[in-house]
Amino acid sequence: MDTGGFEMFVNHLDLYQSSEIDNLIEKYKQVFAKDKYDIGTVRDYEAHIDLMIDKYCCKRPYRCSPEDRREIEVQVSNLLKNNLIEESYSPFAAPVTMAYKKEEGRRSRLCIDFRELNKIVLPQSQPFPLIEDLMIKTVNCQYFSTFDIILHFALYL
Helix, strand or coil, rough: CCCCCCCCCCCCCCCCCCHHHHHHCCHHHHHHHCCCCCCCCCCCCCCCCECCCCCCEEECCCCCHHHHHHHHHHHHHHHHCCCCCCCCCCCCEEEEEEEEHHHHCCEEEECCCCHHHHHHHHCCCCCCCHHHHHHHCCCCCCCCCCCCCCCCCCCCC
């Protein structure tokens, strides 16, 4: 079954069930990312962060190696080119750093250090539902799936 590049484990399903999943994926293929930059954007919403105090957070960039600097520039350039971020002129600034996965040949991920901003953000209370309540909702479900999103917790504000 062609899943557009993502892994799918359906060995435990019979031919009819596997065909149903295949049809479902084909029907909704437009919602699946084709690459790591195809994650969509929200154009009609502007994020607003409530602060406890009227203060700006402006931290200078972290020192990094020339290799890391080049990688940061490449990743930021790709994010700009794919319209996932845009240039901003703001009194707020947060440093970036690179996170590497040793087991994946130094594959890197750009991370923004928002710890200073987090110190002055007004907390929001959003309680999680009880697991038992969520389990009750699945009583009549036939299929369960898990999806590993393409960029983990990518969030560009």
